[in-house]
Amino acid sequence: MLVVGGGPAGLGAAIAAADAGAQVVLAERYGFLGGNATAALVMPLMSFHTQLPTPEKKGATTLLPTDHGPGEAVVAGVLGRLLERLVSAGGAIPPSLATGYVVPFDPEWFKLIALELLDEAGVQFLFHAFASGVLPGNEGVIFETKSGPLAIRARVIVDCTGDGDVAVAAGAPSELGRADGLVQPMTLMFRMAEFERALFESYVKDNPKQWRGVHGLWDLVREATQAGELKLPREDILFFATPHEGELSVNSTRVTRVKGTDVWDLSYAEWASRNQMRQIEAFLRKYVPGFEEAYVVQSGVQVGVRETRRVLGEYQLTVDDVLGARKFDDAIARGAYPVDIHNPKGSGTVLKRLPPGEAYDIPLRCLLPRNTERLIVAGRCISGTHEAHSSYRVMPIVMATGQAAGVCAAIASRQGCTPRSVSVTDVQRELLRQGASLRTGLVAESTTARRSAAV
Numbered sequence: 001m002l003v004v005g006g007g008p009a010g011l012g013a014a015i016a017a018a019d020a021g022a023q024v025v026l027a028e029r030y031g032f033l034g035g036n037a038t039a040a041l042v043m044p045l046m047s048f049h050t051q052l053p054t055p056e057k058k059g060a061t062t063l064l065p066t067d068h069g070p071g072e073a074v075v076a077g078v079l080g081r082l083l084e085r086l087v088s089a090g091g092a093i094p095p096s097l098a099t100g101y102v103v104p105f106d107p108e109w110f111k112l113i114a115l116e117l118l119d120e121a122g123v124q125f126l127f128h129a130f131a132s133g134v135l136p137g138n139e140g141v142i143f144e145t146k147s148g149p150l151a152i153r154a155r156v157i158v159d160c161t162g163d164g165d166v167a168v169a170a171g172a173p174s175e176l177g178r179a180d181g182l183v184q185p186m187t188l189m190f191r192m193a194e195f196e197r198a199l200f201e202s203y204v205k206d207n208p209k210q211w212r213g214v215h216g217l218w219d220l221v222r223e224a225t226q227a228g229e230l231k232l233p234r235e236d237i238l239f240f241a242t243p244h245e246g247e248l249s250v251n252s253t254r255v256t257r258v259k260g261t262d263v264w265d266l267s268y269a270e271w272a273s274r275n276q277m278r279q280i281e282a283f284l285r286k287y288v289p290g291f292e293e294a295y296v297v298q299s300g301v302q303v304g305v306r307e308t309r310r311v312l313g314e315y316q317l318t319v320d321d322v323l324g325a326r327k328f329d330d331a332i333a334r335g336a337y338p339v340d341i342h343n344p345k346g347s348g349t350v351l352k353r354l355p356p357g358e359a360y361d362i363p364l365r366c367l368l369p370r371n372t373e374r375l376i377v378a379g380r381c382i383s384g385t386h387e388a389h390s391s392y393r394v395m396p397i398v399m400a401t402g403q404a405a406g407v408c409a410a411i412a413s414r415q416g417c418t419p420r421s422v423s424v425t426d427v428q429r430e431l432l433r434q435g436a437s438l439r440t441g442l443v444a445e446s447t448t449a450r451r452s453a454a455v
Contacts, residue, residue, distance in 0.1 A: 001413045002027065002152055003406065004131050004141055005160035007035015008395040009379030011114055012078045012402025013158045013409070018121035020410035020430050025152060026118065027129045027143055030301065033114035035162065037395055038107045040304035041189035043249040044240055045103035048075040048396035049095065050336045050357045059208030061201040063241035063248065065100025066213035074334040074359040075396045077436035078117075078403045085113045093243050100213070104242050104249075126152075131161060134169045138374040141166055156409040156419060157375045160402055163261055164309040164381035172369035172377075174309040176259065178386040182344035184306040185233070185256045188273030190299040192239075192248045192281070192291070200290030214240055220287045230283050232276060233346040237284075247297070252280050256346055260305035269303045306342065306380075306393060313383030314420075315365035322360050322391045323352060330424040331361035331442055332404035332431060335397040341390045361439060362392065364424050367405050376412075376419040378405035400436065407431055 003014045006028030014026040036042040044064075052069030060066045073095075083103060086092035091109025095101045118125055129143040129150065140153035159166040168174050177183040204211045210219055215238040224230035232254060239250045253276040258265040277299060284291040319339060320326070336359040339352040354360065366383040367376050377383075378401040380393040392401070407430045412419045428443045 001156045001158065001409050002141060002154035003158045003160055004166050005035065005162065005379070006030075006033040006114070006125070007160060007162060007379065008037060008399040009162070009402030009405070010035065010158075010160035011082070011117070012399040013160055013378055013406030014123045015078050015081075015117055015121045016403040016406035016434060017158070017410040018123050019434055020407050022410035022413050024123045025126060025154070026123050027126045027131065027141070027152065029128070029130045031127045032111045033118070034107065034110050036304055037105070038111050039302055040300040041107055041191065041249065041298065042304050042395065043107065043189065043242060044105060045396055046337055046394040047071070047095065047101035048079070048336065049073050049101040050359055051338070051353055052356045053353055056212045058212055059204050060213050061197070061204045061211065062098070062100070063214060063239065064098075064104070065102055068100045070097055071101055071336070071357070074336050074437050075400045077400065077431065077434050079396055079399045080435060081117065082113060085116065086110065089113065091243065102240070104240065106243050131165055134166060138170045138372060155374070155413045155416075158405045158409050159375060159377045159381070160379050160405070162305070162308070162379050162381060164311040164377060167311045167369045167372065167375060167377050167381070168309060170369075170372045170375055172372045172375070173312040175312065176261065176309050177307065178344065182257065183259060183308065184342045184344055184390065185254045186258055186260065186269045186273065186303045186305050187251060187255070188253045188270075188277055188300055188303045190250050190277050191242070191297050192250055192284070192294045193246060193297040194293045194295060195246050195248050196290040196293070197245070198290070200288070203289040214238055217288060224283050224287055229286075230279050232279070235347045237280070250280065253277055254342070255303065256344060260308040266303070273303050274299070307386070307389060309381055310384055310389055311369045311377050311381050313366045313370060313377070314368050315363050315383060317362060317366050317382075317384035317388045317392065319385060319387035322388050323354060325354050325358035325360045327439060328361040328363040330363045330365060331439060332364045332367070332408075332424070332427055333362040333397065333400035334359045334437060334439065335362060335392050336360070337391050337394050337397060339387055339391050341387065362397075362401060364404065364408065364427060367401060367408070368420050373418045373420065376405045376409055378402040403434070403436055404431060407434070
């Protein structure tokens with residue numbers, strides 16, 4: 001079987017499929033693995049724990065979220081293996097109440113550990129391969145490479161491109177953005193070094209209304225904007241701690257009204273976001289104590305894309321499903337991250353949380369594209385609405401849907417059938433064998449539901 005895309009979803013799919021006994025090829029457009037985690041420097045991994053919301057602390061200088069009370073993990077499996085190895089290598093800080101249940105990580109360690117996990121699983125990988133089309137009958141995928149066009153045939157294809165490129169080329173219907181066609185903005189992430197935390201903490205102590213957990217500096221942003229030194233379509237500065245003292249991950253650029261499936265829009269977004277990065281670096285060095293000697297040490301290989309296509313599947317997850325913590329008999333993954341919509345038009349972010357301690361199920365039907373066979377999707381392009389997507393797009397949940405897709409594809413390959421024909425109970429049992437997190441009692445419920453349907 002073939003996995004297209006080596007980001008978090010692709011890693012989950014390839015490793016899970018290999019563990020389930022399949023021969024797997026993973027094709028990746030870059031020369032390294034990790035997708036948005038490494039190419040776009042999307043750091044840290046956001047929380048994959050149930051939430052007991054607490055008021056965001058004014059003046060807190062942990063540089064990690066302060067509004068997340070005690071919670072329980074709802075994603076495990078391949079993600080758990082990755083994090084265990086990262087933490088052991090010193091490349092990540094494990095999630096806890098102290099980190100706000102996010103996972104600060106080092107992107108270079110992420111690349112290395114991802115390679116180790118693929119090697120150990122026996123996955124064959126092809127780098128520098130961009131998917132450009134599908135073979136007739138969805139029998140494989142065509143890639144553009146340095147060696148020329150290359151076709152890889154497979155019994156089952158797992159689309160982990162993030163944009164649903166393969167599924168759409170295969171004829172699957174999709175949606176893009178919200179009702180007016182606008183999508184969440186793009187952000188170029190970057191890392192800054194030589195940050196003096198003590199000086200920044202002193203400023204925050206003297207100005208507690210100007211910082212909350214991981215964001216703030218409203219007055220300074222306003223002052224620099226009025227002076228013509230800062231032109232950002234957002235009202236504050238957002239940055240996170242990393243595993244390294246004196247380093248920060250900055251999430252403050254914002255490019256609106258651009259689509260990640262349009263190469264001209266992408267080109268503009270790269271130009272605009274790097275101009276914004278330059279402004280932000282100069283702003284921090286001039287206005288903010290602790291940044292006098294700080295500098296940009298690395299920016300993303302590409303701008304980070306939050307939202308593009310959502311492939312229409314046999315079920316479309318809704319915002320009511322997410323916020324209502326809905327449960328499904330054919331669940332193959334869980335999520336607890338809030339609805340988190342960065343304003344497609346400019347400043348502001350909508351944040352809506354699940355009920356305390358709750359999680360929602362993601363059904364297998366969301367991974368099965370309409371009008372196609374021999375294909376399954378995973379990651380942020382699975383079937384859901386614009387609002388629901390803003391929750392399940394985060395990387396831990398993406399990895400969970402990838403693991404489920406890989407398991408389903410492996411079973412389909414072994415049984416000589418399409419993913420749509422695979423028993424969800426078989427998928428759930430294999431996921432549990434691999435250590436994935438599913439709702440307690442789910443497999444028994446699914447078995448009962450199948451028997452009732454058969455009668």
